[in-house]
Amino acid sequence: MTAVRTEESDAGLQLLILNARIATHDPLRYNIGVRDGIIVSMTSNDVDPAPAHTVLDADGRWVIPGAIDTHSHINQRAFEYDHLPGLGPDDNFAVESQGALAGGCTTALNYAQFGSASLLAAYRDGLAAAGAQSRMNVLFHGYLMDMNHVEEIPQAVEEGLTTFKMFMPYRGEEARNLGGIGSLNHAQMRDAFAAIVASGAQALVHAEDGDIVDASMQRESALGLDSLAGWERSRPTVAEGDAAWTAMYLAEEAGCDVTIVHVSSLEAIRARDAVGFAGSALESCVHYMVLSTESDIGPEGKVAPPLRDPELAEQITQAVLAGKIDFFGSDHNVWPAATKQEWESSKPGLPGIGLMLPLLLTHLVYERGMSMEQAILLTSRNAAVRFGLDRKGAVALGMEADLVVLEEGERQIKVGELHTAVDYSPYDGMTLRAWPLATICGGTVVYQDGEFPHDDFRGELLNNRFRR
Ligand SMILES: [Zn+2]
Numbered sequence: 001m002t003a004v005r006t007e008e009s010d011a012g013l014q015l016l017i018l019n020a021r022i023a024t025h026d027p028l029r030y031n032i033g034v035r036d037g038i039i040v041s042m043t044s045n046d047v048d049p050a051p052a053h054t055v056l057d058a059d060g061r062w063v064i065p066g067a068i069d070t071h072s073h074i075n076q077r078a079f080e081y082d083h084l085p086g087l088g089p090d091d092n093f094a095v096e097s098q099g100a101l102a103g104g105c106t107t108a109l110n111y112a113q114f115g116s117a118s119l120l121a122a123y124r125d126g127l128a129a130a131g132a133q134s135r136m137n138v139l140f141h142g143y144l145m146d147m148n149h150v151e152e153i154p155q156a157v158e159e160g161l162t163t164f165k166m167f168m169p170y171r172g173e174e175a176r177n178l179g180g181i182g183s184l185n186h187a188q189m190r191d192a193f194a195a196i197v198a199s200g201a202q203a204l205v206h207a208e209d210g211d212i213v214d215a216s217m218q219r220e221s222a223l224g225l226d227s228l229a230g231w232e233r234s235r236p237t238v239a240e241g242d243a244a245w246t247a248m249y250l251a252e253e254a255g256c257d258v259t260i261v262h263v264s265s266l267e268a269i270r271a272r273d274a275v276g277f278a279g280s281a282l283e284s285c286v287h288y289m290v291l292s293t294e295s296d297i298g299p300e301g302k303v304a305p306p307l308r309d310p311e312l313a314e315q316i317t318q319a320v321l322a323g324k325i326d327f328f329g330s331d332h333n334v335w336p337a338a339t340k341q342e343w344e345s346s347k348p349g350l351p352g353i354g355l356m357l358p359l360l361l362t363h364l365v366y367e368r369g370m371s372m373e374q375a376i377l378l379t380s381r382n383a384a385v386r387f388g389l390d391r392k393g394a395v396a397l398g399m400e401a402d403l404v405v406l407e408e409g410e411r412q413i414k415v416g417e418l419h420t421a422v423d424y425s426p427y428d429g430m431t432l433r434a435w436p437l438a439t440i441c442g443g444t445v446v447y448q449d450g451e452f453p454h455d456d457f458r459g460e461l462l463n464n465r466f467r468r
Pocket residue numbers: 071073331
């Protein structure tokens with residue numbers, strides 16, 4: 001097996017990838033030429049290639065689009081750990097974006113840092129941090145936690161925000177523990193959907209019904225929360241169904257496109273089928289398929305919505321295979337293991353931006369027989385279309401050269417090899433069947449064989465494309 005090789009010369013193309021296997025039924029191997037970050041040539045590998053500054057020989061390996069993670073929380077810090085390497089304001093974006101690239105993810109749709117203060121201030125801070133540090137492309141999502149944020153929508157859209165997330169579950173003490181997350185009631189959601197559509201933006205909703213979650217959590221707390229099964233009972237699937245149904249209904253009434261994020265059950269899928277709103281989309285996460293309440297990870301496995309029982313995890317897999325989910329987010333959180341020690345106080349959230357693509361490919365393509373073409377829709381193309389990044393998510397002429405060269409085989413996940421500042425992984429010890437050998441962002445080789453060449457590379461701040 002030949003390793004990917006790099007040659008540096010100054011002429012012609014920016015990058016040439018030789019002998020690439022691409023996701024068509026075509027058995028040919030292609031030479032892919034890149035100039036100014038765009039794929040400008042694709043020739044069969046018996047044609048003499050043009051000279052290039054950098055040459056990678058994929059040697060027949062898959063070359064697929066870099067993943068677009070539609071849901072990450074880089075720089076949503078646990079402030080008491082800011083002093084630890086990689087977890088502070090000056091390095092979290094740098095470290096976590098490298099971890100993402102090592103896992104083949106070239107674009108993160110990342111949430112501006114939550115809080116009840118100004119959304120615009122949080123967004124501008126996020127742009128500054130990502131601009132200074134991020135090695136990957138970043139598109140920020142905004143959020144609406146109270147009606148002051150709703151009033152900020154027109155100015156935020158002027159400045160390039162195109163997506164606004166609302167929360168339905170978090171109230172009282174739970175909201176305070178999560179850094180001041182606020183939820184909107186149904187009347188406020190109506191106003192928010194109207195304001196979003198008036199500005200030409202779209203909505204995202206964390207759909208778990210606050211009334212049901214509140215009552216269920218109190219009941220489980222009284223019994224003594226001590227297992228992932230108990231945590232699951234405290235946020236039952238009916239809460240997701242109820243909320244997803246309401247969110248899609250209200251969004252349709254307002255004529256506002258809405259994505260239900262991190263779908264964890266069949267209830268949200270049933271709600272979409274029933275409401276039938278063409279402007280709705282469903283995002284899910286790989287952890288709802290490959291982890292469950294039976295995973296031996298203790299309170300580190302707390303996440304909201306919760307991991308479900310193994311039977312439901314299998315049903316989610318079947319729904320994904322049947323095309324019921326549109327795209328995936330990692331819901332990557334950067335809270336260290338120290339915040340995940342006790343059942344009651346443990347913060348909900350899992351790390352995983354650097355494992356999303358390898359785990360999805362392993363689970364869906366290598367273990368369940370999904371085609372690579374279908375996997376590319378789920379890991380990049382559908383999200384690109386949904387969020388206005390039309391030239392991402394395909395290996396074709398005229399597309400942006402965010403690419404991954406895949407290695408196939410068997411490799412065990414080890415926390416220490418993940419290039420992240422987060423010191424645990426719920427996937428530790430699991431076996432991957434495919435992972436990136438090299439990752440290319442905007443035509444630059446930003447990850448190769450465990451190394452990050454071009455450390456001065458910075459990804460694109462994609463919101464700038466949408467400034468008015
Ligand atoms: Zn999230």
